[in-house]
Amino acid sequence: MQTIRMQKEVPVVAQYHTIVCGGGAAGWAAAVASARQGKKTALIEKFSFLGGTATAGLVVPLSGCYHKEKRVVGGICWEFIKEMEKLGAAQIELPKGHVSFDPEIYKLLSWRMVRDAGVDIYSNCYLSGFEKDGKRLTHVFIESKNGTEALMGEVFIDATGDADLCHMANVAMLPIEKELQPMSMCFVLGNVDVSTDLLKNNIHHDGVVCKQSVHTGIHQYLDEIAETEYVPQFGGPWVNTTMGEGLIAVNITRTAGNGADRESLTQSEEKMRESAFRLVELLRRRYPEFKDCRIVANAIQAGIRETRHIRGLYTACGREMLDNVVYPDSIACCAHPMDIHSATDNSQTLMHLPVPGHIPYRALVPQEYDNLLAAGRCISADRASYASIRVQATVMAIGEAAGIAAAMCNEHTAARDISIDALHEKLRAANAIFFAADAQ
Numbered sequence: 001m002q003t004i005r006m007q008k009e010v011p012v013v014a015q016y017h018t019i020v021c022g023g024g025a026a027g028w029a030a031a032v033a034s035a036r037q038g039k040k041t042a043l044i045e046k047f048s049f050l051g052g053t054a055t056a057g058l059v060v061p062l063s064g065c066y067h068k069e070k071r072v073v074g075g076i077c078w079e080f081i082k083e084m085e086k087l088g089a090a091q092i093e094l095p096k097g098h099v100s101f102d103p104e105i106y107k108l109l110s111w112r113m114v115r116d117a118g119v120d121i122y123s124n125c126y127l128s129g130f131e132k133d134g135k136r137l138t139h140v141f142i143e144s145k146n147g148t149e150a151l152m153g154e155v156f157i158d159a160t161g162d163a164d165l166c167h168m169a170n171v172a173m174l175p176i177e178k179e180l181q182p183m184s185m186c187f188v189l190g191n192v193d194v195s196t197d198l199l200k201n202n203i204h205h206d207g208v209v210c211k212q213s214v215h216t217g218i219h220q221y222l223d224e225i226a227e228t229e230y231v232p233q234f235g236g237p238w239v240n241t242t243m244g245e246g247l248i249a250v251n252i253t254r255t256a257g258n259g260a261d262r263e264s265l266t267q268s269e270e271k272m273r274e275s276a277f278r279l280v281e282l283l284r285r286r287y288p289e290f291k292d293c294r295i296v297a298n299a300i301q302a303g304i305r306e307t308r309h310i311r312g313l314y315t316a317c318g319r320e321m322l323d324n325v326v327y328p329d330s331i332a333c334c335a336h337p338m339d340i341h342s343a344t345d346n347s348q349t350l351m352h353l354p355v356p357g358h359i360p361y362r363a364l365v366p367q368e369y370d371n372l373l374a375a376g377r378c379i380s381a382d383r384a385s386y387a388s389i390r391v392q393a394t395v396m397a398i399g400e401a402a403g404i405a406a407a408m409c410n411e412h413t414a415a416r417d418i419s420i421d422a423l424h425e426k427l428r429a430a431n432a433i434f435f436a437a438d439a440q
């Protein structure tokens with residue numbers, strides 16, 4: 001490939017203790033946690049709002065707070081859920097523990113929480129590069145309408161989901177085991193008759209325990225007609241109600257692809273936008289409750305389940321999760337089943353955790369740098385453990401731990417050397433539940 005050198009002088013517009021790259025569930029929780037430790041904190045986000053997959057991707061169930069009716073995630077995540085609940089924008093569904101939420105209220109309240117913590121938000125800013133001095137990152141570059149600018153930092157958290165910062169900085173990545181989980185483009189469907197028995201009693205996520213998920217019947221129908229006519233690849237469908245009369249959020253499209261590759265992402269999004277209309281047409285035809293429905297909003301970006309995972313000092317391991325291994329440096333618990341969506345067909349494999357799984361702090365720490373942490377879906381995790389870790393409550397818990405850990409780092413204390421006892425103490429002080437014994 002032909003290459004060309006780009007050279008330019010870039011203004012350093014501000015200096016921070018902690019710079020968090022990516023304002024998804026993990027990133028904004030990390031930024032709040034760092035700022036609450038009294039550290040000057042910046043949060044860089046390419047969209048004009050926070051939440052990432054939760055909001056831009058319209059993935060509106062927040063799962064993983066509860067394991068068998070015991071809450072295993074507290075801290076910022078739980079505080080946020082309670083704030084949404086106060087505005088009637090969150091439904092906590094027990095015993096499964098999914099929380100359905102309104103994505104517009106999510107955007108509003110997450111932004112407020114980040115601002116209230118004193119974080120500087122760089123929204124509409126794309127992280128495009130970095131500068132380093134030996135084993136320390138010193139700056140990140142952002143692109144916006146202002147052109148290229150640099151932010152100087154003491155500690156950096158990569159919460160871009162796709163490990164963009166780590167990837168640019170040549171951090172080693174884990175090899176892909178078998179395949180990446182597929183992408184889905186979620187959408188909001190309007191003019192649905194939610195009063196019929198099918199939707200009233202059997203909707204997948206509606207804040208109460210459903211008799212039987214609506215997705216089973218629709219899945220069967222689509223599988224059956226796939227024999228005789230064209231049905232695009234699909235999953236579920238999983239359906240949420242939190243958006244008002246006649247509106248439901250639907251997760252049904254599915255395609256294999258690599259969300260961290262420009263061309264693959266473009267092709268996948270194009271395919272799933274087409275699929276959404278095709279699948280809705282089939283629902284309209286078969287189910288009276290969908291007879292007059294229409295897509296009122298597609299997610300503005302494909303929901304990306306899985307891309308890069310850094311190779312950390314330790315890799316979270318599915319086998320150890322099932323064996324109830326509690327690490328000396330556990331920083332969060334996961335409760336969600338190991339939930340693997342097939343990239344090649346319409347199936348899903350669920351393996352329930354007998355006890356909450358544990359995530360070691362070392363899975364957030366890349367080997368190559370002293371002042372870099374990963375948070376959220378890009379941490380060091382094997383295929384099985386990641387299939388549980390990836391849900392929103394868990395990535396928020398990881399983000400909170402990363403933010404507190406970042407606040408403990410400085411030029412003399414590398415991320416790998418912070419006191420785990422002190423980290424645990426601070427997590428407890430923040431009511432972030434991370435040991436099974438703490439579950440309430």
Ligand SMILES: Cc1cc2nc3c(=O)[nH]c(=O)nc-3n(C[C@H](O)[C@H](O)[C@H](O)COP(=O)(O)OP(=O)(O)OC[C@H]3O[C@@H](n4cnc5c(N)ncnc54)[C@H](O)[C@@H]3O)c2cc1C
Nearest residue numbers: 022024025026046052053063127161303304376377391392
């Ligand atoms: C279809 C689907 C269904 C799911 N179902 C559920 C479910 O039922 N329950 C549940 O709890 N979880 C579910 N999940 C998983 C969960 O939603 C995600 O794993 C989680 O939200 C990931 O959060 P994150 O912060 O790690 O990453 P992301 O949400 O990907 O956030 C990354 C953020 O970084 C920003 N960013 C990325 N690159 C850059 C850059 N270069 N510069 C600036 N900003 C950047 C992005 O815009 C984004 O805001 C689902 C996921 C998908 C895709």
